[in-house]
Amino acid sequence: MLETINLSKSFKGKKVVQDLNLYLADGESVGLLGPNGAGKSTTISMISTLIKPTSGRITMNGVNAIDKPGEIRSVSGVVPQELALYQELSAYENLKFFGSIYKLRGKELAKAIQQALEFVGLDDRKKDLVRTYSGGMKRRLNIAAALLHRPQILILDEPTVGIDPQSRNHILEAVRTLNQQDGTTILYTSHYMEEVEQLCDRLYIMDHGKVIAAGTKEELLRILSTEDKIKVEVNKLDEAFVEQVKTIEGVHKIEVTELQLKIIAAKGSSLISKLVHLTEKHHIQLLNFQTETPSLEDVFLHLTGRTLRD
Amino acid sequence: MRSFIKKDLLIFLRDWKELLTVLLLPIVLVVVLNFAFAGLFDSDDEVTMDLQLAVVNQDNESEVLGQLKERLVRDAAFEEQEAKMVAEAAEEIKPVQLLLDYLESDDVKEWVTVHHLEEKAAAEKVNEGDLDSMLIIPQGYTADSLYANITGEPPTSSLIYKIEEETTTSSALQQFIQGFIEQLNYQFAIQEVTDGTGIEAALPKGGLEDIGTAYDFNMTQYFTIALGALFALFVVATVAMKTGVEIRDHIFNRILLANSHPIRFLIGKMAAAVCLIVLQILFVLLVSHFLMGVFPDRSFVFWVGILLMVVLLAFVLSGLAAIYTAVLLRMTSVDAANGIFMLATLLFGTLGGGFFPIYMLPDWLQQIGTWTPNGLFLAILTEWIQFEDPSTIVQTSLYMIGFFFLFTFIGLALFPKRGKAQ
Incomplete structure (x- = not known):
């Protein structure tokens, strides 16, 4: 289980995330909901061990993940909001590179690439340079790059920003499949309410760096x-x-x-x-x-x- | 590691604009600058001189024995018999004849035509511009110079060299004659030390060879090397700038999250820089060579040496790439970092002789320029092209190896720790 305890982050004295308490049980699909600037991406960056929190703790199965970032990194895949891809490489070359830095080699790497490409529906365009892709295709490849090492936890930061409905549905369906069929734990951030409603078992609603409500959809609706x-x-x-x-x-x-x-x-x-x-x-x-x-x-x-x- | 290198190579090789810049532009510039500077410098290289020299010989060799013997007895307190023996031995030297032989040797007569004239006629012709200069061998010169060499006293007479108008060629001839006299005196000195046995006065070789080089070094070679190294600096800046793209697009974050040690990223950049720089400089050198015959008739060993020195430069510059990459990872503005790299490239390029010949700079700037990576490369290749002798490049090679370690150390020291990259 991944847990954050009183997690806070300040940039130049301004608190961006304040005393965030959150947990992800194995196999769960959890939504992090909030408007732009609510602190979702900063939270994701801290949970994925990309940046260190100003205070608070992150634990992975009880182990302090701030001191041992490898605990989270080895089992998680992160889909950043930005298209973290080499535009001048093909989809295949991108996945080969990202797979190799996850220490996948030979047949294992080739199989992982093939599965990831098929999963996001880009197998037939794998040799094309990424810069020739549509926005939706790039988003799908962005997800594929995070799936190569078959992570137990998939952290997605607004993965459907600025894409066509078809690609959006493809992505949502893919995430649902990963969670329900493969048992992958999902942490999904979005400011699209309907996406989170569709995908997530539990929700955290953030605003101004704080969690202002948490629970299942039914629990949250009970507020009203x-x-x-x-x-x-x-x-x-x-x-x-x-x-x-x-x-x-x-x-x-x-x-x-x-x-x-x-x-x-x-x-x-x-x-x-x-x-x-x-x-x-x-x-x-x-x-x-x-x-x-x-x-x-x-x-x-x-x-x-x-x-x-x- | 291989995946890091392959990725950087692929990205670079698919950037057509960059490829054209670092591969074709230097070759175009070599061709253009070769023509542009040809008129300015080629006169030093391929001399097509025809110097008309009047030689006025007022010395009478038949009187040498008597003059020398008399002076040795009178001024140097030699016994009559001893003076006779020494004078007879010295007379064999015939310095004037050696000088005349030298002036009419194959090497010198290519650019000097000697006219034997009386002083008055020679002076008139020089004044009228028919002849370029005149050399007067004064009366008693042979006896005086031999006396001076035997006794170690300074000579009382000397050759007189007159020119109507000072030109590069006439000055060069004056220097050649002066060099000849010094060479002759040197031979005398050796004769004294060795008691005159088995030594003959040897003529210095004429032409450009008197500076001691085995091969000529010309402007085309200079520009080929200098521009190859200059554009290698651009490759370094580009490799670092690609890091900027990786940061901007959050790819660097993705690499960090893969639990891949960041140093692998840095070493990957260095290795890619080595590969790219070797390919780039070899391309420039080889294409320039095939287009303009930059290094004609050189041996296999010469080319192996060139390859080794290019690899050496590539390693030095890979250290520079490490510094640039580390700096870029620390800076908040990728654009500002790129600006700094371009400035550094222009600075190294200027000081290291990439934009114009280094000897056009003031001495103090030349001194600084020799401590730039491209300046060192230029120096080491200049030596290699002229002498093709490993002993002449050992010191510069060690400097370059030192630069590689220094740059790499600085790059590693500047490389940000976790969470410090911008």
Whole structure:
């Protein structure tokens, strides 16, 4: 099991990660969720032993991995957010090089390369130079390079940034296969909520360098179990109306988009009758009214007051 | 390790712009500079002189015996009989005849035409520009010079060399004649030491050979070597700059995470630098040779020597590549690091004679230039091309080996510890 205890990192006196406690049990798929700048990549860099934390501990099966980085390095594969590939080499040459620095040799290396290429669907383009690849293909190769030594833990830092839906689905499917069929432990960071929802058993939500919530998807959604999310569509909107909706007892948050209101309010706050009353008062026609089940996005909004892509 | 080297070689060899720069540009420059500097320097190399020299011989050899004997008795307190014997032996030397033979020897007559004239006629012709210079052998010169050599006293008369206009060729002839006189005096000295047995006065050899070289060293050779070494410095900078790409693209991080010892990365860079530099310089030397016949009629041993010295330079520069790589890993700005490397390359290039002949620089800069890797390479190859003698390059080779160890040590010392790379 990999665990971090009160892990912190400061750059020039500014705390980027603060007292982070996190664990990864064998075979788990764990998501690290947070907006840009939340400290996810720094956390990944510390866990993968690339940078030393300012304070705190990282242990791998009880062994201090800060003093013995090899404990983690030997069993983990890291897919960095950046395309860590040689553009002037072919996919095959890239994998051969990265495989060899993992001390794979001869037939073992050739087999690992072949499996990795097939796994990410690049076998037919293996001789092409990487610079001729599309963004999605490069992302897939970026993952393949981390799989050559068959790591027990795969750490993926936003592996789907800036790619087409097809490649994105391919990557998500590949990660799911690794976790469910091969039993690879996954630590997946993203600011795409739906990816994390699809892939991960447990989630850590980070903001401003801190874990602000953790648990399974159900546990996190339970944070909003005392609330209703109501979507209202009207024919026109004015400020006075919105301000009066905010004053309705039990309303926690309102998000306004054109002629639509998303309202998060306490359960049983008799919101509907009060809304109907207000629309009549402001001569606004109520076009649609819908109660939604809260999502993780709503949980994040509830916890941070902003959306993941802010 | 092999994978590190192979990777760097492949990346370099697929960079066409870089390849053109380090392989073809030096050859183009060798050709261009060869033509550009040909007029400026070739006169020193391939002399096509035709110097018209008037020789005015006022000395009378038939009077030498009497003059010398009389002076030995009068001024040097020799007994009559002893003076006669010494004078008779010395008379055989005939220094004036030796000088005239020298001036009309095969080596010298290629560029000097001797005219035997009276002083007045010679002076007129020199003044009118028909002749370039005149050499006057004054009366009693033979007896005086022999007396001076026998007694060790300074001669009272000397050859008179007159020129209408000082030119490179006329000055050179003056130096040759002076050299001849000194050589003659040297032979006399030897005769005294060895009691005059078995020694004949030997003429110094004429032409360019009098500086003692076995082979000529010309500007084409200079530029071929200097530019080959200069562009090897660019290879070093490029190898380091590729590290910048590896850092920017986070490939270096991936290498670290593979639990691969970072020193393997550095040594891989050094080994790749050695391979690339050897290939690059050999390409420049061989292509220049086949295009312009830079090293004609040289032996197999000569080429083996060239190869060894190129390898030696490659090792020195691989140490420099280690320093550049370590510096780059420590710096936050890859662009700034690249700027520093280019400046260093230009500095080494200038001081080491890569952009123009090193002897065009002031003496103090020349001194510094000889301590640059390319300056040392230029020096060692210059010696090898001229003498093809291993003993002449031992010291410079040791300096180069020293540079390799020094650079490598600095590179290793600067190489960042874990987590310190930017």
